[in-house]
Amino acid sequence: MGQTKLNIFFSFLFFFLLFPFHTFSSLPTLQILGLQEAQYRVVTEIQRQTIGLALQGKDVLGAAKTGSGKTLAFIVPALELLYRQQWTSADGLGVLIISPTRELAYQTFKVLRKVGKNHEFSAGLIIGGKDLKEESERIHHINMLICTPGRLLQHMDETSYFYASDLQMLILDEADRILDMGFADTMNAIIENLPKKRQTLLFSATQTKSVKDLARLSLKDPEYVWVHEKAKFSTPATLDQNYVVCELQQKVNMLYSFLRTHLKKKSIVFFASCKEVQYLFRVFCKLQPGLPVLALHGKQQQMKRMEVYTCFVRKKAAVLFATDIAARGLDFPAVNWVIQFDCPEDANTYIHRVGRTARYKEGGEALLVLLPSEEKGMVEQLAQRKVPISEIKINPEKLTDIQKRMQAFLAQDQELKEKAQRCFVSYLRSVYLMKNKEVFDVFKLPLAEYALSLGLAMAPRVRFLQRVQKQLYVNEAANGTDHLEETEQNENTLTLVNEETVEKCGTSFSGETSVNKTKEKQRRKETEECSASSGSAEESGESEDESKELSGEEEKEIHVPNRLPNSDSMQFFEDDDDDDEDDTEGLDLLTVKQRDVFGVAAKDNPAPVSLVQQWPPVQKSNLAQGDEEEDASGINLDKAKEILREEDKFDKEEYRKKVKEKHRVICFSCNSLFVASQAEEETVAFLAHSGSEEEFDPSTLPDPDKYKDSDAEQDSESEDSYSELEEKTGRKRRSYNNSVTAEEMPLKRRKQFSQEEDPCLPLDTGLSLAEDEELVLHLLNSHN
Numbered sequence: 001m002g003q004t005k006l007n008i009f010f011s012f013l014f015f016f017l018l019f020p021f022h023t024f025s026s027l028p029t030l031q032i033l034g035l036q037e038a039q040y041r042v043v044t045e046i047q048r049q050t051i052g053l054a055l056q057g058k059d060v061l062g063a064a065k066t067g068s069g070k071t072l073a074f075i076v077p078a079l080e081l082l083y084r085q086q087w088t089s090a091d092g093l094g095v096l097i098i099s100p101t102r103e104l105a106y107q108t109f110k111v112l113r114k115v116g117k118n119h120e121f122s123a124g125l126i127i128g129g130k131d132l133k134e135e136s137e138r139i140h141h142i143n144m145l146i147c148t149p150g151r152l153l154q155h156m157d158e159t160s161y162f163y164a165s166d167l168q169m170l171i172l173d174e175a176d177r178i179l180d181m182g183f184a185d186t187m188n189a190i191i192e193n194l195p196k197k198r199q200t201l202l203f204s205a206t207q208t209k210s211v212k213d214l215a216r217l218s219l220k221d222p223e224y225v226w227v228h229e230k231a232k233f234s235t236p237a238t239l240d241q242n243y244v245v246c247e248l249q250q251k252v253n254m255l256y257s258f259l260r261t262h263l264k265k266k267s268i269v270f271f272a273s274c275k276e277v278q279y280l281f282r283v284f285c286k287l288q289p290g291l292p293v294l295a296l297h298g299k300q301q302q303m304k305r306m307e308v309y310t311c312f313v314r315k316k317a318a319v320l321f322a323t324d325i326a327a328r329g330l331d332f333p334a335v336n337w338v339i340q341f342d343c344p345e346d347a348n349t350y351i352h353r354v355g356r357t358a359r360y361k362e363g364g365e366a367l368l369v370l371l372p373s374e375e376k377g378m379v380e381q382l383a384q385r386k387v388p389i390s391e392i393k394i395n396p397e398k399l400t401d402i403q404k405r406m407q408a409f410l411a412q413d414q415e416l417k418e419k420a421q422r423c424f425v426s427y428l429r430s431v432y433l434m435k436n437k438e439v440f441d442v443f444k445l446p447l448a449e450y451a452l453s454l455g456l457a458m459a460p461r462v463r464f465l466q467r468v469q470k471q472l473y474v475n476e477a478a479n480g481t482d483h484l485e486e487t488e489q490n491e492n493t494l495t496l497v498n499e500e501t502v503e504k505c506g507t508s509f510s511g512e513t514s515v516n517k518t519k520e521k522q523r524r525k526e527t528e529e530c531s532a533s534s535g536s537a538e539e540s541g542e543s544e545d546e547s548k549e550l551s552g553e554e555e556k557e558i559h560v561p562n563r564l565p566n567s568d569s570m571q572f573f574e575d576d577d578d579d580d581e582d583d584t585e586g587l588d589l590l591t592v593k594q595r596d597v598f599g600v601a602a603k604d605n606p607a608p609v610s611l612v613q614q615w616p617p618v619q620k621s622n623l624a625q626g627d628e629e630e631d632a633s634g635i636n637l638d639k640a641k642e643i644l645r646e647e648d649k650f651d652k653e654e655y656r657k658k659v660k661e662k663h664r665v666i667c668f669s670c671n672s673l674f675v676a677s678q679a680e681e682e683t684v685a686f687l688a689h690s691g692s693e694e695e696f697d698p699s700t701l702p703d704p705d706k707y708k709d710s711d712a713e714q715d716s717e718s719e720d721s722y723s724e725l726e727e728k729t730g731r732k733r734r735s736y737n738n739s740v741t742a743e744e745m746p747l748k749r750r751k752q753f754s755q756e757e758d759p760c761l762p763l764d765t766g767l768s769l770a771e772d773e774e775l776v777l778h779l780l781n782s783h784n
């Protein structure tokens with residue numbers, strides 16, 4: 001055996017010294033087959049420059065633009081290394097790949113299974129969530145492990161069987177992101193546990209100082225391969241990049257108008273916070289823009305995230321609303337547009353976000369939406385990072401105003417209104433937390449107008465901002481500076497609403513006045529698909545902490561006198577029928593763009609002001625509060641009655657929520673069993689036995705954190721019907737084909753169900769008899 005290994009090693013050495021690495025067909029191994037079947041033939045530049053070096057046993061720090069093929073640049077040498085050493089399962093862990101996010105780890109696992117299908121090694125995906133003990137029992141069989149840092153360190157600390165002492169190769173993918181996410185200490189601890197004599201490869205599209213520090217720590221005499229170091233631009237040449245300057249209160253209209261004119265495209269829209277994604281996803285589903293809408297964010301259960309991920313991969317035309325969890329490394333095929341609805345934290349984040357399009361020789365377009373206050377700082381940063389971006393203007397005539405429709409939705413749906421309020425607060429918080437204060441200034445934001453643009457009649461009070469302002473005020477008073485006046489003014493923008501500006505905002509755009517029925521029907525059909533595909537997750541309520549946060553942040557709303565345009569004002573605006581369906585209509589936007597005649601500015605687009613209705617209907621707390629605030633003497637009987645009526649409504653709502661909560665608890669007990677059984681599923685694959693890609697069910701990926709504390713997802717699950725639950729369970733069962741313990745799992749699950757769900761046991765709901773009856777009726781209805 002030793003002699004064979006030596007022979008293989010020398011033949012490789014000879015081969016790579018003689019031939020530079022240009023095509024995969026020069027690989028003298030089984031890998032060629034896997035690569036060819038996966039349609040990989042010609043190497044990319046980063047692959048050409050790094051695979052040869054890695055095969056010579058060198059440490060490599062590789063950087064190249066997004067979508068340039070870095071994944072294969074480390075998977076190919078990893079497989080080759082184990083192959084030429086004739087690695088077997090008895091040899092234990094040979095290759096360790098660390099990824100910053102679960103999605104990216106899963107994606108890498110998929111590529112490994114595809115390319116390495118002719119090899120005999122076992123590969124494992126460890127991204128947290130499973131029972132540590134069970135994982136521990138399997139982990140020592142794994143030859144190639146793909147993992148996220150936290151869980152890996154836990155195994156290193158707690159799993160006695162886990163040996164990394166023979167590790168041959170360590171790979172750090174998106175190394176800067178690993179560090180950005182606060183894993184620096186974890187990484188140091190992991191590296192300390194690894195043998196010194198090993199090969200290390202480190203890859204990222206952006207190089208930061210911290211990556212260089214990590215490289216100094218973990219790499220030995222590395223070869224630096226920075227493929228595009230001298231390139232004129234740091235983003236792909238096939239990517240067309242533009243930005244628009246847009247007032248905060250017009251951004252939602254702009255997004256809707258954009259989607260309506262790009263119905264046949266696949267787009268990703270990046271937002272600053274989960275709650276923005278949650279709210280706008282729900283609203284856009286209701287608005288039925290005419291293409292499927294999906295949402296991906298960190299508050300979803302891992303299973304849901306994977307479902308959405310797979311669904312978006314398969315879609316030809318769709319829009320994905322996402323947070324930055326989708327910004328790194330994810331390889332969605334054929335994405336036409338990346339829209340950055342909220343300004344990215346910095347140029348690096350910008351580069352990774354736009355990198356979701358224009359991948360591997362494909363074209364793509366990117367649109368960055370900037371507030372006037374963000375423009376200067378961000379554009380300068382991008383120029384410094386060699387990002388070629390130009391300004392375009394929005395054509396106000398092509399904008400559709402959806403504010404009234406959103407207001408109507410919120411008037412009918414209290415839950416949606418709460419989501420809107422959370423969206424409002426969380427956006428402000430995200431801006432406040434941004435480090436670069438030259439770009440992000442929360443005190444410059446037009447809060448009342450922004451609230452209106454989300455469909456809210458009142459700007460929720462944002463306590464953290466008020467605290468900050470107070471603090472500023474105190475500090476400045478102490479310093480005796482002249483800024484008191486300014487601060488006072490700012491405070492006014494936070495707490496009071498300038499009627500004039502609201503007027504302007506409320507009448508800047510009109511709603512659609514008529515909608516062609518056939519087109520509307522078509523739109524509905526297409527959007528229904530979106531609800532079916534991702535609605536279940538999003539239909540969920542918020543997690544407890546969110547609700548608390550809301551009550552904390554928004555216990556009091558500021559009344560915003562809303563003014564809506566009268567019908568006269570509507571004629572100034574375009575009926576969105578005109579640009580329905582036909583994607584070529586989008587050209588109008590594009591040609592307009594080329595002619596540089598976009599341009600949205602409320603100031604430039606005055607509309608007649610007319611107050612036609614008060615919206616939305618009064619709310620319990622506001623009336624009562626308003627009453628308190630007015631500090632009027634005597635009792636206003638009419639008002640008191642009104643308040644009582646509202647309170648009654650409120651109490652009913654509370655009761656409904658209580659029943660719903662009980663329902664959720666019961667369903668959750670079923671779901672946790674289901675989820676727990678999912679968590680037991682195998683994420684280990686013997687590469688040689690890997691079937692088609694489809695055989696691996698992404699929904700098997702566990703997520704312990706979420707099902708411990710995410711009410712949102714529990715809710716979403718609770719809305720699934722029982723039959724759907726069964727169907728899912730069946731689906732999982734089929735997916736055991738690849739797993740090591742294929743037979744065990746269903747048995748285990750059945751056992752759990754039978755133990756924990758004895759239908760004969762009375763269920764103590766903690767409610768009164770009447771409440772119980774109502775609950776049963778509710779359950780029966782939802783079951784039907």
Ligand SMILES: Nc1ncnc2c1ncn2[C@@H]1O[C@H](COP(=O)(O)OP(=O)(O)OP(=O)(O)O)[C@@H](O)[C@H]1O
Pocket residue numbers: 039040041042043044047064065066067068069070071072204205328329330331355356359360
């Ligand atoms: N040699 C090749 N031939 C054909 N396609 C390739 C080749 N290498 C990579 N690709 C394809 O290019 C796309 C981008 O590859 P990959 O995801 O590895 O890029 P990346 O550089 O890691 O991007 P990011 O920086 O965004 O993570 C993938 O769809 C992949 O299948």
